[in-house]
Amino acid sequence: MTRRLAFLGPRGTNAEEAALRYDPSAELVPFPGISAVAAAVDSGMADGGVVPIENSLEGAVTETLDVLIHDAKLAICIELVLPIEHFLLAKPGLKAADVRRVYSHPQALAQCRGFIERCFPKAEMVAALSTAAAVEEMMQRDDSAAVGNKRAAEIYGAEVLARDIQERRGNVTRFVVLAANDHPPTGSDKTSLAFAFAVEDRPGLLVGALEEFSSRGINLSKIESRPSGDRLGTYIFLADVDGHRTDPALAEALERIQEQCSYFRILGSYPRYQKSG
């Protein structure tokens, strides 16, 4: 049976491209927001949901973290890493000299500001709700370009005026596939968890928890604190560690940490992303 994958739409986003790389034979269904993707998986409408979790320039995608923290029915079953390349797109035939406006999501505009200001000093930057929406909007005008990805160019029939126009190299986004269950052990796994303490502001609580990993030789590859939403200063910690939650040493460390926490949730164990090619 064909797998049905929900993704953060509209068509032409980087999430769609990540979903295609993950499973080219899946049926891909766009949803208008990260929590809508989560709801599609929760309700069985989709077998998995592809959402961004972290960008190397912009940091964490907080909406995805919040879904993982609060939605106990979902787990991470796969991570995918996609290089993000911004293209300057326009209607076929439009000359660069005729570009008066450049559309995109504010984040994409910010990442390409240097290029746009150098090459189109008089163009006005115009915000759109997504890079895909920017391309769609641009295609209705005769004086505009848009910053978007290659897939949006294909879908909307746009021409590539310039490629790889972002300021900094190494712009990659990590996506995760949300599903009802995480992944069985493969021998090269990662485990993500979220936890919080009831007593705030007591020195050593976080360090004590992290020592459960280091004392067992378990590498902590990432730690992040996220405001709990009630008020600044009360944090939920998100950590990635090496190994699968069923590995005996990691299982023991997780159990010890859970005992010290007021909130504790394993977000999933899944294969560590391996760069292919």
Added chain:
Amino acid sequence: MTRRLAFLGPRGTNAEEAALRYDPSAELVPFPGISAVAAAVDSGMADGGVVPIENSLEGAVTETLDVLIHDAKLAICIELVLPIEHFLLAKPGLKAADVRRVYSHPQALAQCRGFIERCFPKAEMVAALSTAAAVEEMMQRDDSAAVGNKRAAEIYGAEVLARDIQERRGNVTRFVVLAANDHPPTGSDKTSLAFAFAVEDRPGLLVGALEEFSSRGINLSKIESRPSGDRLGTYIFLADVDGHRTDPALAEALERIQEQCSYFRILGSYPRYQKSG
């Protein structure tokens, strides 16, 4: 002499409101981006610069963290915490029934999506580069509303159709004032630092550093990892601890940590924010 404060513009942003609360007698100068504010302070054009560093719903403002990590001439000299209230604004006289479009920055639209969909089910949401730009744009149209703050309503002469329309309570933003020097000790201080290790993926490096605080009874109030920008998986850690960098115990802990790091920078010691009123 009047203090000159740069802030993240345009006029009518929350950064301007934070700057006004910090020093009502200062001369306020808007700059178009966070790095432009930093450059204004670096070059002596302004005595201080007010930029957002963290929002309780959205998380860290990564551009500000990057400025602090990379610009060795700047320090945090004050933190300010501002409650964020979103208002639905329109041209005076416009009836709610005539609203066909709602303008704002995509983040503000996302935070108010529930209200907009409930009360204006047929209105189109339109992206703008900032909430202030959204209000300015909306004022030129007879069928639109915008999500913005109270100050933007005053500046652009807009009317408040609805107040406090965001989904979740407790939306606060922490701002910092960047300056050439941090703050002398007051007895109730915080210190922010950034650090990274040369050897990656070795268990216990981060925990070892944090133990320098916990073993001295110093509370760690925040920890965050930020992709270094080169590639995902290489992180710079950002931490907030209690105390001033000149306190003997904290000074000793910072020295020990610096010895273990390939990158180390004290971002500043400054008074802990006290809620007034």
